[in-house]
Amino acid sequence: MDVLLTSIQGDDNLQSMIVGTVMRKIKSRTWKKQRYFRLQEDCMTIWYKSKKTGNTHSTFSVSDVEAVREGHQSEVLLSIADEFPPDRCFTLVFRGRRGNLDLVADSADEAQSWIKGMRKLIENLENMGDSEKLDQWIGDWFKKADKNNDGRMNFQEVRVLLKMMNVEMNEHHAHRLFMMADKSQTGSLEDDEFVLFYKMLTQREDVLRVFQEYSGDGQKLSLSDLEEFLREEQLEDVDVVQQLAMELIERYEPSDTAKTLKAMSIDGFLIYLMSPVGSVFRPRQQNLYQDMNQPLCHYFISSSHNTYLMEDQLRGPSSVEGYIRxxxxxxRCVEVDCWDGTNGEPIVYHGHTFTSKILFKDVVSTLGKYAFKVSEYPVILSMENHCSVEQQRVMAHHLNTILGDKLLKSTLDRKIPISFPSPEELKGKILLKGKKIGGLEDSLSGLMEPEDTLTGEVSDEDEAAEIDEDNLHSNSLRRRAKKSKQRLSKELSDCVVYCKSVHFSSFKHSRMHSKFYEISSFTESKARKLLREAGAEFVLHNARQLTRVYPSGLRTDSSNFNPQEMWNTGTQIVALNFQTAGLEMDLNDGLFSQNGGCGYVLKPEYMRRLDKRFDPEVPQNRDGYQPLSFCIQVISAQQLPKVNIKESSVVDPFVRVEIHGVPLDQAKQETRYIDNNGFNPVWYDTLRFTIHAPELALVRFVVEDYDKASRNDFVGQYTLPFSCIQQGYRHIHLLSRDGTSIHPASLFVHLRVTKLV
Structure with missing residues (x-):
């Protein structure tokens, strides 16, 4: 059961971590406090406490740590760089939106012990199979409940533990299983016996029912039984079904005897259904599968708003960590708000607010370092420029010297282009979006007049203007919105190639006069107005030009608008506050979870053509319209996490399925709720939807804890593109509010898509 314990033997770093180390926890230049840190014996938990606060201590799980950064790689550690050398400093980066932990060891050797030890533990966890992860998860619960640390639990202790694990069950049944698991016949379970007890407790009747329906003898699935299941239920390709059945037995069947018989046991069948191959998301579409050679404007682009902010837009901290995350x-599109700073160095923060400030050059350095770690495809740097000409020149200098060849400084072939290059052609390049003096043609032909090089509006968005547009009428705001035009430096202007920010007049004006490389930004309310007035024109505009839509200035809490209605218009750059969890970011994560998570998703064909009209309000008017029926049987859920901290409370779960797409497709339906069972609730409830524009639809599965007296509590969710769904019996592995895994929580469903006549 202790999967990671073998890691300790012979590893000096882990041995040292188990003994423990006193290190400084750093929160700011002035907040530096000593804490005693040590790795627990389970090799999964870090325990730490202050020497002064007596018994008070905290813990965190190694599985919560995403990465370890060495040296001064955070603003906090940079602020104390003069006090502590980099070889004693490191940062633990947590998953989701949790703040990082900055630490300083007493020596470089102690720092290295923790850096190497943590990396080893993270690597071990990443290499664990699902079965090992489950054993580890059960073991964690066992240790939590084993209050006296004797490695044994009697039946009463087990009952308390089951409650903690969200299990409300028949006491007689639980006791019978307890006695069967107590192999040592001591009246208590040791850790391995508890794993056995838990596995008996979690036998899946729902999966057994499916297994027996297709099994010829009720004991196993022969090769032909499995082929029939894959063909009839999972709707796998008939031509590869025989080969697939063999591969699944080879990969997932734990019994060598069954493998020899070319058969699958119930255990192998369950492991297959719980695996990525058996999940709701078609594995092929999780990889890079789309054509990446289309013009840039033909893709939806994962985009962030006020990327430097970690919290709200009035008082929250600014940090390069926002860009890294x-x-x-x-x-693939990040935003930077630039203002004049002291000592001639431009700064980044949310203007006219109390948000903290960071240096522009630090943002550019971070961009250079992290831009292409996850995706090779181009990054757009959307710049809000409020700087003087002198500091604009400094910005241009930093962009050129820090980014070097990564910064796109000219068209790809140095000729006057007629359309966008593709993401494939722009791999490894950073594109600056901002104001530009003259056109691309002028700068390429060298015809620009020196006198003309320092005029025009510098900033694309203006906070005051956008608030004014959102109906908050105020003379002082309007006065600030109409401030005099600032001057633009030629050096910064020259860094803008394919993304020249321009003011939007009308779709007709753009059609007649705009160049393909001119991009306009709209607040969400302006975009909604355009969508209502001329949806089909909006789609056509976005088939040839880039558009960016960003949240209203009234969203001071960094909340988000629903991005789906903007994607319905073909808008490529739908900028969201990545730091704010919720439905909107679930949809963003869902859309961009396909295509290798590269940040680019090809728009449907009917949104890319200039000779066709698609109106999101009337999807049935397009060529090739074929509505689909989508039927979901919600069968069961497994090991849902507790949402209420009271030990006595157990979840009353229900499942909501939401369709997000064109207005005609927007819909949601719910199962009934199950009393007191977050452990293995069973519904067998069927929900049905009609989908009119399947290429644009996203499906969101949400589990909530029913509460008749107050608002339901969120338990977990999973969102994916409708076009990526695998049909048949599938598991949906649930995610937290932050979008991180809450293994082993899942839903078991049956999905069917059919054409409507």
Missing amino acids: ALKRGC
């Missing part, structure tokens, strides 16, 4: 999530 967004880029590591596959974001």
